[in-house]
Amino acid sequence: MKTFAENLFGEDDxxxxxxxxxxxxxxxxxxxxxxxxxxxxxxxFKALNKLSLYIDAGELxxxxxxxxxxxxxxxxxxxxxxxxxxxxxxxGQTIDLLxxxxxxxxxxxxxxxxxxxxxxxxxxxxxxxELALKADKRTWQTLFFRLSGEQRDRIGAVLETVGLxxxxxxxxxxxxxxxxxxxxIGMLLMQEPxxxxxxxxxxxxxxxxxxxxxxxxxxxxxxxxxVVVEHDMEFVRSIAKKVTVLHEGTVLTEGTMDEVQNDPRxxxxxxxx
Amino acid sequence: MKLLTLASQDKTCTTVLMALAAVxxxxxxxxxxxxADSPLHFSAYTVSLIGKYLTFALLGMSLDLVxxxxxxxxxxxxxxxxxxxxxxxxxxxxxxxxxxxxxDPLLPDFMVFLNWKELPWYWLGFDHFGFAxxxxxxxxxxxxxxxxxxxxxxxxTGVYLSIITQALTYALLLAxxxxxxxxxxxxxxxxxxxxxxxxxxxxxxxxxxxxLSGFSLIGAFLLCRWIVNTKLGRVVTAIRDQExxxxxxxxxxxxxxxxxFVFAAMLAGVAGALYVPQVGxxxxxxxxxxxxxxxxxxxxxxxxxxxxxxxxGAVVVNYGKTVLxxxxxEIWLFTLGAVFIVITLLLPDxxxxxxxxxxQEQHA
Numbered sequence: 188m189k190t191f192a193e194n195l196f197g198e199d200d201x202x203x204x205x206x207x208x209x210x211x212x213x214x215x216x217x218x219x220x221x222x223x224x225x226x227x228x229x230x231x232f233k234a235l236n237k238l239s240l241y242i243d244a245g246e247l248x249x250x251x252x253x254x255x256x257x258x259x260x261x262x263x264x265x266x267x268x269x270x271x272x273x274x275x276x277x278x279g280q281t282i283d284l285l286x287x288x289x290x291x292x293x294x295x296x297x298x299x300x301x302x303x304x305x306x307x308x309x310x311x312x313x314x315x316x317e318l319a320l321k322a323d324k325r326t327w328q329t330l331f332f333r334l335s336g337e338q339r340d341r342i343g344a345v346l347e348t349v350g351l352x353x354x355x356x357x358x359x360x361x362x363x364x365x366x367x368x369x370x371x372i373g374m375l376l377m378q379e380p381x382x383x384x385x386x387x388x389x390x391x392x393x394x395x396x397x398x399x400x401x402x403x404x405x406x407x408x409x410x411x412x413x414v415v416v417e418h419d420m421e422f423v424r425s426i427a428k429k430v431t432v433l434h435e436g437t438v439l440t441e442g443t444m445d446e447v448q449n450d451p452r453x454x455x456x457x458x459x460x
Numbered sequence: 461m462k463l464l465t466l467a468s469q470d471k472t473c474t475t476v477l478m479a480l481a482a483v484x485x486x487x488x489x490x491x492x493x494x495x496a497d498s499p500l501h502f503s504a505y506t507v508s509l510i511g512k513y514l515t516f517a518l519l520g521m522s523l524d525l526v527x528x529x530x531x532x533x534x535x536x537x538x539x540x541x542x543x544x545x546x547x548x549x550x551x552x553x554x555x556x557x558x559x560x561x562x563x564d565p566l567l568p569d570f571m572v573f574l575n576w577k578e579l580p581w582y583w584l585g586f587d588h589f590g591f592a593x594x595x596x597x598x599x600x601x602x603x604x605x606x607x608x609x610x611x612x613x614x615x616x617t618g619v620y621l622s623i624i625t626q627a628l629t630y631a632l633l634l635a636x637x638x639x640x641x642x643x644x645x646x647x648x649x650x651x652x653x654x655x656x657x658x659x660x661x662x663x664x665x666x667x668x669x670x671x672l673s674g675f676s677l678i679g680a681f682l683l684c685r686w687i688v689n690t691k692l693g694r695v696v697t698a699i700r701d702q703e704x705x706x707x708x709x710x711x712x713x714x715x716x717x718x719x720x721f722v723f724a725a726m727l728a729g730v731a732g733a734l735y736v737p738q739v740g741x742x743x744x745x746x747x748x749x750x751x752x753x754x755x756x757x758x759x760x761x762x763x764x765x766x767x768x769x770x771x772x773g774a775v776v777v778n779y780g781k782t783v784l785x786x787x788x789x790e791i792w793l794f795t796l797g798a799v800f801i802v803i804t805l806l807l808p809d810x811x812x813x814x815x816x817x818x819x820q821e822q823h824a
Contacts, residue, residue, distance in 0.1 A: 307705070
């Protein structure tokens with residue numbers, strides 16, 4: 188039987204002091220990410236239309252929707268790439284993401300894997316991960332940065348996880364599309380973000396790689412919150428507890444995979460009926 | 461140690477460093493130790509010419525840091541060179557003292573000519589060599605900081621940034637042409653007599669200046685080499701290739717660009733400060749946009765993003781310029797233009813790229 192406080196604040200936080208330092212992440216009410224009534228329009232086209240979305244701490248959420256539904260724009264808004272016309276986006280209870288730029292949002296703990304793998308081709312696989320490593324990212328500190336043994340081990344561990352140990356010293360430019368996807372996922376892991384936004388992780392991957400990606404994402408939930416955008420329904424079914432369906436920039440429905448797949452509105456949107 | 465291993469991996473780089481060291485040490489030594497009629501003695505003209513090439517090499521290398529590594533095609537880099545040169549020129553002017561045509565102990569000739577009664581405030585302190593050296597770094601550094609801060613924060617990139625860098629150097633050109641600016645107007649600063657009490661025309665001083673130019677170039681090369689191999693260097697390379705992606709990793713792209721831009725501007729300033737005593741004059745023509753474009757040609761020709769490529773490019777192009785302008789001055793600019801087009805089309809990695817390919821073929 189849960190106590191009243193546990194019900195109110197969630198179990199994870201029962202030991203946490205009720206007073207939070209300024210700018211500290213406050214997830215005592217459950218959600219780690221709040222998007223409320225967010226609208227974005229490009230030249231009159233409403234990419235997001237009063238979108239409201241709440242992601243709980245530790246949750247793995249899948250977001251699906253037909254092309255142009257606003258999935259990538261949603262990620263752009265969360266990570267500071269696109270400013271919404273109206274609406275609010277909060278990280279925890281207190282951190283207003285709309286007042287921050289991309290590096291600040293990244294540093295506060297929101298990481299993103301892009302739809303198109305965008306690794307740094309001129310750098311080695313190891314160096315790509317080193318750049319992503321959670322560290323002091325100011326100029327002088329970066330100039331005099333030296334990798335500690337612990338950090339080196341961590342990069343080694345991530346290389347192992349994404350199966351690129353053998354390629355550590357190779358330039359990222361020579362990797363295959365699937366391997367670049369893995370490297371991006373590795374870079375995301377190096378950042379140790381509290382929220383991971385993962386845009387189409389399995390494009391260009393083989394069947395085995397897809398299975399490993401599913402395993403990896405599932406192993407991360409709980410410790411981290413994940414928002415996964417993916418077109419592959421089979422993949423979504425294999426990882427998702429809760430699925431959000433976007434359509435024309437707004438949430439069409441939310442629920443389990445079975446619920447949403449049987450929702451007549453979803454069927455209509457996908458089949459264009 | 462890492463520097464040495466890096467250098468040894470690349471034969472061309474080692475060769476360039478050895479050649480630089482040889483020029484830096486052997487030419488001044490020969491000139492100081494041998495009598496003027498000895499075959500080992502280099503003429504004052506040659507010494508100054510080589511010294512000048514070395515300062516151009518330093519200038520080219522500083523642009524390579526900005527363009528080759530950070531991807532900022534700065535078309536106004538010559539402005540920082542000229543500012544460093546002016547800072548040194550102001551010191552040299554104040555050294556003239558009463559030996560000017562008008563014999564004023566405080567005011568340089570052009571100020572007396574303009575009927576000025578007092579030394580402008582910004583000329584104060586330039587009688588001290590240390591202060592002048594500080595200004596050699598600070599004047600270009602501060603300009604680069606202010607300009608970079610405004611441009612990079614507003615995320616001005618690509619061709620737009622290139623255009624405003626051109627505008628910057630052009631604006632400075634016009635400003636320095638004005639007599640009221642107090643930098644000698646059209647004529648600039650010249651008729652230097654001595655530096656630190658030594659006659660600036662003497663062979664020994666020329667040899668020392670050549671040595672200092674070479675020494676600064678080697679030092680700057682090692683420093684730049686170190687920087688591009690730090691994590692900051694890798695962030696800068698990452699910015700060149702995927703600027704927006706770097707932001708999502710939590711790096712403030714504008715601060716990294718600003719850092720590298722200011723550092724490169726200071727190096728360019730040092731190059732200008734070494735250049736002026738060797739050529740004996742600094743005037744507003746150093747600010748012409750054409751000069752800045754030429755630096756880009758040196759770097760492109762030598763090979764971008766290698767540091768030593770810029771050194772090779774600067775020396776080769778300027779040697780070509782010396783020879784051709786001596787033989788047929790009117791064809792120089794056409795040649796330069798033609799060479800630039802050929803390089804861009806056929807050798808995107810410049811001379812260094814060509815040498816690397818040749819070396820690989822030998823190994824294969």
